[in-house]
Amino acid sequence: MTHDEAVALLGAYALDAVPPEEAVLVAAHVAECPRCTAELDAHREVAGMLGDLGGEAPPELWAAIASQATVPEGASEAAEALGGLAALQMVPAGPATRRRATTWQRAAAAVVAVAAAVAIVLLGVQVSRLNDRVSTLTALARAHGLGEAVQAALLDPSAQRITLRADGGHGKVVAELVVVPAAHSFLVDSRLPPLPRTRTYQLWAVTVGPPISLGLLGSNPDVVPFIVNHHRTSITYAISVEPASGSSGPTSTPIAAGT
């Protein structure tokens, strides 16, 4: 399909009004053509407005959706064990991971004595896929409306401000967390130095079991959202440097910690 042929079809294509055999050709051209991509986005913007007919969402339909909106196998048990979503990025920990976890717990204990026991269930959630998903969405949130959400978190009376310090929690301040139970929490005021693109900072919650990933912070963190969906206060937060794809368990000693 030539550029002119594709251009002529862009309006109809945006309205889903191009037959499938032609739509495939238009899509292939658009994927290679920035001008057509820009025009199609504009057409779709109009189509989106045209299709916004308003109306109330029927409550009875939600039950059908909710029954099918399940979490990946194993993740629900993890969420239940931790009381929230923080456990969704857990993966089975083999002996090596457990050894690292033990080291980590000692490092964390230097910051604060971990008191509460949380039954942590290690489950087969695919960490890399979830981390990709969360990282993409983190970028989205950063670009849209994050400032407003951070402000709300900072003003929330139930919010905890957690200062993360280097050198096992005794060194200089490198970042601050605003933790709002069961809502969006944020890494703010990051002074973490940029990492090579092959590495990322990763945030962990440390209680009595292996550290639990709260998400990737990226190689040069600014403001990053995460969720700690529980109300326990005896948690140590720690940051480590990990491979860019993230790790199921920390592979290095924490560079910062705090509670």
Next chain:
Amino acid sequence: MRIDLATASDAALVVAIGRFHQPALAETYRRHGGAVRSLAKRVAGSAFLADEVTQDVFLRLWREPEQFDASRSGLRAYLVTIAHHRAVDLVRSEASRAAREQRQGDPRATDASDVEQRAFELATAEQVRVALESLPEGERDAIEMAYFEGRTYREVATILGQPEGTVKSRIRAGLKRMHATLTTESDRVSELP
């Protein structure tokens, strides 16, 4: 002031959905489910199919929230776009097409005033309604039939008795005209104190 789902931005909801937080999906459905279902019902022509489309749309968001690109559209526009695409797929299937034609009898889309009336009844946004109304009749008819009736440009051309090239051009020109109008309107609104 407490941040909660009811006050969270759409982007924050999608982030939470990315972490499999079902209440965030529920809030997204509460906000946008009505618009999704209304369009699905308009295009698919039945409550049953509209429910099917609506479920598909929100389950897709649940399973693939990363497909939403906030740099290209708002969440509602994104959901509505998916709903339209899915509804069109359904109505173009052989069986539902036959049922739809039987239900509707002769294609009432040939009656421009009727199409216009239905579109206007359903298009709740005043700016969009005005922008659509301001289009030349040929452009408006082509867009309404293609979008709200889920017809291909070729079908529209046949029904209106016009060359396919003319219909393609009119749809494209109409959308461009609406975009220009709506963008200007949007700028004007945003400039208000």
